[in-house]
Amino acid sequence: MTFGEQPAYLRVAGDLRKQIVDGSLPPHTRLPSQARIREEYGVSDTVALEARKVLMAEGLVEGRSGSGTYVRERPVPRRIARSGYRPESGATPFRQEQADVEARGTWESRSEQAEASLAVAERLAVKPGDRVMCTRYVFREAGEAMMLSTSWEPLAVTGRTPVMLPEEGPLGGMGVVERMRAIDVIVDNVTEEVGARPGLAEELLALGGVPGHVVLVVQRTYYASGRPVETADVVIPADRYQVAYHLPVR
Amino acid sequence: MTFGEQPAYLRVAGDLRKQIVDGSLPPHTRLPSQARIREEYGVSDTVALEARKVLMAEGLVEGRSGSGTYVRERPVPRRIARSGYRPESGATPFRQEQADVEARGTWESRSEQAEASLAVAERLAVKPGDRVMCTRYVFREAGEAMMLSTSWEPLAVTGRTPVMLPEEGPLGGMGVVERMRAIDVIVDNVTEEVGARPGLAEELLALGGVPGHVVLVVQRTYYASGRPVETADVVIPADRYQVAYHLPVR
DNA sequence: TCGAATTTGTGCGTATGTATC
DNA sequence: GGATACATACGCACAAATTCG
Numbered sequence: 001m002t003f004g005e006q007p008a009y010l011r012v013a014g015d016l017r018k019q020i021v022d023g024s025l026p027p028h029t030r031l032p033s034q035a036r037i038r039e040e041y042g043v044s045d046t047v048a049l050e051a052r053k054v055l056m057a058e059g060l061v062e063g064r065s066g067s068g069t070y071v072r073e074r075p076v077p078r079r080i081a082r083s084g085y086r087p088e089s090g091a092t093p094f095r096q097e098q099a100d101v102e103a104r105g106t107w108e109s110r111s112e113q114a115e116a117s118l119a120v121a122e123r124l125a126v127k128p129g130d131r132v133m134c135t136r137y138v139f140r141e142a143g144e145a146m147m148l149s150t151s152w153e154p155l156a157v158t159g160r161t162p163v164m165l166p167e168e169g170p171l172g173g174m175g176v177v178e179r180m181r182a183i184d185v186i187v188d189n190v191t192e193e194v195g196a197r198p199g200l201a202e203e204l205l206a207l208g209g210v211p212g213h214v215v216l217v218v219q220r221t222y223y224a225s226g227r228p229v230e231t232a233d234v235v236i237p238a239d240r241y242q243v244a245y246h247l248p249v250r
Numbered sequence: 251m252t253f254g255e256q257p258a259y260l261r262v263a264g265d266l267r268k269q270i271v272d273g274s275l276p277p278h279t280r281l282p283s284q285a286r287i288r289e290e291y292g293v294s295d296t297v298a299l300e301a302r303k304v305l306m307a308e309g310l311v312e313g314r315s316g317s318g319t320y321v322r323e324r325p326v327p328r329r330i331a332r333s334g335y336r337p338e339s340g341a342t343p344f345r346q347e348q349a350d351v352e353a354r355g356t357w358e359s360r361s362e363q364a365e366a367s368l369a370v371a372e373r374l375a376v377k378p379g380d381r382v383m384c385t386r387y388v389f390r391e392a393g394e395a396m397m398l399s400t401s402w403e404p405l406a407v408t409g410r411t412p413v414m415l416p417e418e419g420p421l422g423g424m425g426v427v428e429r430m431r432a433i434d435v436i437v438d439n440v441t442e443e444v445g446a447r448p449g450l451a452e453e454l455l456a457l458g459g460v461p462g463h464v465v466l467v468v469q470r471t472y473y474a475s476g477r478p479v480e481t482a483d484v485v486i487p488a489d490r491y492q493v494a495y496h497l498p499v500r
Numbered sequence: 501t502c503g504a505a506t507t508t509g510t511g512c513g514t515a516t517g518t519a520t521c
Numbered sequence: 522g523g524a525t526a527c528a529t530a531c532g533c534a535c536a537a538a539t540t541c542g
Contacts, residue, residue, distance in 0.1 A: 007528085007529060007530090008529080008530075009529080009530085010451055010452075013451060014451075014452075017450075033506075033507055033508085034507070034508075035506085035507080043530085043531095044530060044531045044532070045531075045532070045533080046529085046530055046531060046532080047529085047530065047531085049508090049509090050529085050530090052508090054451050057307065057448060058448050058449070058450055058451065059447065059448045063507090063508060063509080064507090064508075064538085064539080065507075065508045065509060065537065065538050065539075066506080066507055066508060066509095066537065066538030066539035066540080067506090067507070067508080067538075067539050067540075068506090068507065068508080068539090069507090069508080077445055079443060082495070177499060177500070187499050187500075188498065188499055188500075189496070189497070189498060189499060190496075190497050190499050191494060191495065191496050191497075192494070192495045192497070193329060193492050193493070193494045193495075194444045194466065194492055194493045194494075194495070195327055195466070195488055195492035195493075196446030196464050196465075196466050196488040196492075197464055197488060197489075198464065214446050214447055214448065214464050215446075216444065216445070216446050222499070238445055238446040238447060239447070242443050242444055242445035242446075242469075243443070243444045243445075244441060244442070244443045244444075245332070245441065245442045245443075245444070245495050245497075246439070246440075246441050247439070247440050247441075247442070247495075247497070248438065248439060249427060249437050249438055249439060249440055249472070250427070250437075250438070257509085257510060257511085258510085258511075259510080259511085283525080283526055283527085284526070284527070285525090285526080293511090293512095294511065294512045294513070295512080295513070295514085296510085296511055296512060296513080297510090297511065297512085299527090299528090300510085300511085302527090313526090313527060313528080314519080314520075314526090314527075315518065315519045315520075315526075315527045315528060316518065316519030316520035316521075316525075316526055316527065316528095317519075317520050317521070317525090317526070317527080318520090318525090318526065318527080319526085319527075
């Protein structure tokens with residue numbers, strides 16, 4: 001029966017997907033049951049099942065045992081600006097400006113001294129086991145957790161200075177660049193490496209997500225004259241946020 | 251037969267997974283065929299199949315039709331540089347330099363005129379239905395598909411010029427900035443919005459993945475004096491690549 | 501409260517196509 | 522060409538959860 005090119009279950013999944021994305025199957029509606037799919041498309045039970053599985057794997061629908069398969073809501077992700085660069089003229093129509101999440105909501109943090117792991121040591125260009133200050137953050141936006149961050153700073157840089165603890169003292173909570181400048185460390189570069197993966201159970205617990213949700217992971221490292229002075233892992237739920245960069249060309 | 255707690259296919263998948271992660275089934279080795287799994291675990295063909303599918307969905311193994319199911323290598327994701335900024339001094343120890351994927355491998359493309367959808371029109375600051383040139387790319391790195399890209403350019407900018415078709419003429423395949431410069435459009439800004447989601451079945455088919463795998467999606471827009479001149483959706487498999495930005499501070 | 505119908509999730513057996521060795 | 526193995530497909534069965542009369 002497969003005289004066509006594409007497997008039957010992909011054809012069925014594709015048709016249902018089209019109905020979902022074009023809005024004829026809006027969120028929270030039930031899509032046809034396995035039995036109805038079988039009838040309407042003239043396919044077997046296995047094909048109908050496999051097609052549903054494809055859509056579930058894509059996160060478009062969610063199966064509820066005994067009830068049905070429902071179209072999931074997909075909120076438009078908001079943008080989190082990740083670059084200090086801003087256009088010079090005030091009136092440019094960059095979309096970015098419209099929906100930027102204000103960098104500062106509320107946050108909690110906890111700092112502790114630790115020894116640099118292999119991975120952190122490499123990122124900070126120190127030896128594994130060197131003392132670092134490790135700080136964990138939970139950032140909230142309107143009460144809702146929007147990102148987790150774990151930051152490491154070599155004590156070789158901040159040790160025995162007023163800014164050793166990121167969230168204490170007169171410059172507490174001021175940001176890496178400002179704090180470093182206070183001890184005459186001029187941050188002039190930053191690298192951000194953006195990856196993505198399924199969120200870990202603990203992360204999604206903190207972020208109010210569901211197991212299987214995707215998270216963005218930003219590995220950020222600040223440099224002062226080529227020397228790394230801080231590195232951080234930022235974990236962001238990808239269904240609610242994206243990260244935006246604005247760069248000059250040439 | 252399911253007197254245990256968890257489904258049989260999960261039990262089988264779990265046992266095989268353990269052998270993979272603890273190294274007794276190293277990369278490139280073949281795991282037992284469906285028939286052998288059926289015998290060794292005393293389960294049906296369906297369960298053996300389902301167990302293999304779980305491992306494939308997790309990206310741990312890869313099925314090769316007619317040959318077997320093989321344990322995949324799990325390389326550290328490589329970095330794709332997304333910014334033209336480079337440090338001035340040649341000897342800086344930025345990790346970024348070490349593993350950058352060379353921007354140009356091989357690629358295929360197909361262009362066609364189309365009408366701007368609502369979303370594309372907004373990104374290009376044109377009216378929905380305006381004519382645009384739509385080009386789809388598949389980029390390959392050592393033969394393996396590493397990213398998909400769909401690009402839109404308003405014909406109001408490139409129409410009736412030598413660079414209307416991105417991949418033809420003397421500047422074919424030269425990149426947006428160069429092509430635009432040839433018609434006196436000076437690209438001076440770019441925004442990149444990075445999100446992530448489960449890949450669609452067709453995307454993962456093209457990228458050699460499996461339904462459910464995570465992809466990074468970069469929405470890139472080039473601007474010339476505040477006017478959008480090109481926008482693109484770049485789809486990248488997140489298990490193999492991450493995107494790297496290198497930015498000056500202040 | 502009870503029970504019947506529906507629906508998903510899981511499992512079984514089989515058949516065929518097709519890629520690889 | 523033949524043997525092997527995966528990929529797709531069909532049909533069926535049953536348990537658990539949900540819904541509804």
